[in-house]
Amino acid sequence: MNKTRTRDLIARTQIGFERRIHLWLLLPAALLFLLLTVFPIIYNGYISLYHFAFIRRVFSFVGMRNYSVLLQDRLFITSILNTLQFVLLATAGEVVLGTALALLFNVRFRGRRALLPMTVLPMMLPTTVVCAVWVILYDHDFGFMNQVLKAVGLGPIRWLSDPRFALGSLVLVDIWQWTPFVLLVLLAGLQSIPDYLYEAAQIDGATPLQMIRHITLPILSFHIRFVILLRLIDTFRIFDKVYTMTGGGPGYTTETISLYIFREGFRYFNLGYAAAASIVMLLLVLSLSILYARRMWREIRA
């Protein structure tokens, strides 16, 4: 009896000790998180309530004025709408194309090993290089894209300077660069599906399309949802492509929230106003992500 009690006591002590160790091990990461993420957000919220002109050292309390001015600014509203349009189009394009490519690369075929690294190459390139290449490809008079259009008897397009095409052209570049990321995540998911499921289905006489519909996609749905979440968050921050390729133009048709904040913060040094815009952007991303993530977890639990 005593022996059992002693064993229990030792086990409980061990569990307590392990818990404490876990907490101590988490501490550096938690401190870094507080310092580099939580504190800047709180400080950002604080200065968003001030008129903070950094160069002239003006720092005066204005309450919610920055927010009310921001929400009446047509350029800010345009930048939100452009960003949302970009996020939806780019994420949808990348996930659809990435899924198709993952299914293709999940099948063994000759040259697959050589082709896969080439397919993922775009995401390894620095974005500035990607943009420089695409600016040349998109050139109205000398670019490859219009040469192709001419060859098939279509007129040239002003890819980056026509308001009807500029945002779509940026979306296309993002799809080209980030579809390989979706491909890799989904391919990893596909590789984890046990072969016996397909073998059993085959014995039952299922067609390849039926196997994709009833086995692959349901099992892969978690990976797909997860990668959608990652791409939503990432595309929301779109800055470098717009800054390098269109500068927000033509006019303001490709102006995004990040570019708007960059101008206010780092060109005009209007820090209070830029902080307010950052908080609005953070709230948008957070609400979008939380809504999506909650739904995703609920469905997974169910």
Place this chain on the structure above:
Amino acid sequence: MRTRIALIALALMVMSGTTLAEGPVRLVFMGRDGVYESAMRLAISLYKMVKPEVTIEYVGLPWAGLREKIVIELAEGRGTFDLILLDDPWTAEFLPAGLLEPLDGLFAAAGQELSSDFVPSAVALGRWPYPQGTQYALPVVGNVQLFAYRVDLFEKHGLSHPPATWADVVEAAQVIQAREPGVFGNVFRGAPGNDIVTSFLPILWAHGGDVIVDGKSGVDSAEFRAALSVFLALARFAPGDVGVYKAARLREVLLAGNAAMALEVWPAWIPELDDPKVSLVVQKVQLFPHPGQVAKSAPMLGIWLLGIPATSTKKAEAFDFLLYVTSPEIQKVMALHVGNPPTLTSLYRDPELIARYRWYPAQLEALLTGVARPRTAAWSRMEDMLGGFLNEALTGIRSPEDTVRAAHDAITRILAEER
């Protein structure tokens, strides 16, 4: 070897009379990258021969990064830097805020005077209030816009040159584009923001207008409308994608011989025009100050100035280098060896430099007639707003009249906020 010996001799020849602290001194110099960095590093290496006890550490940054660093450094008052290179529109933000050291006291302490050889329009940009106030910075890079055109094409098509007015430019662009396959009438920077505004302002100034007139918006005016009309006419004879063209693309088109005229080139780009390794238009491009219209020629000044932060703890030592780098001898060396455009009038008349750079007389003329961008702390914001609306007009999103109204309202609002 001979060049090296000449440089050493020259370095030793240019000695300043400032009394400096004894013992080793370390100065930190924050400036631009690229050709500016090459020029400044050359001056620093020569200075080291004269003052071996002074070490100057150079930090070269791109345009946007430099401005950010300067603002943060000066506004925070950290005192990390002793010398900073400034693009001239920035002075309207930094000088009224008292972020740079006035040079009058340093001139007096060093027993020196401001050289009368500086190009007047360039040295005035370092003063606040502009153009007659206290001197805060000295010009070290004599950048100014020049107009470029293909002499061979103008002569081939019987066009008189250089074009005297902007109306002549439009006509020449139309004629050459119609008759010369594969060549656009003209090319310019049309991307929103600084690019398109830089292309447009010389046309506006030549039409007698300005963005700010007597402290108010000058946009809702007959001059602005006339200039916008010329600008949009020129766009019809420019590459289809000119609405996204930035400096690099403009340069490529000009060097490849795909344009008969460029509304602007800057001195740092020019040496490439006659370099057969990169240019297909060697000795075919002529440069001159921009055409006039109802007003005289008005190219844009883009002077880089050197100043000393008010927070520097080594102001006398920094000032000694400032005098050194703006001396005629060092300005000439930087021009000859790196192509840095000088800021002293006499050097644009120097036979050795003219033999090397055939466009120097035209460049001096452009510097003397050059116009500065509006001196307001809100210029960055105005430039972005105006640039956005001009780009909308260029790409057909807004009508010219709507552009004028929208730009006028935006400039009026920004000016009101500034007050």
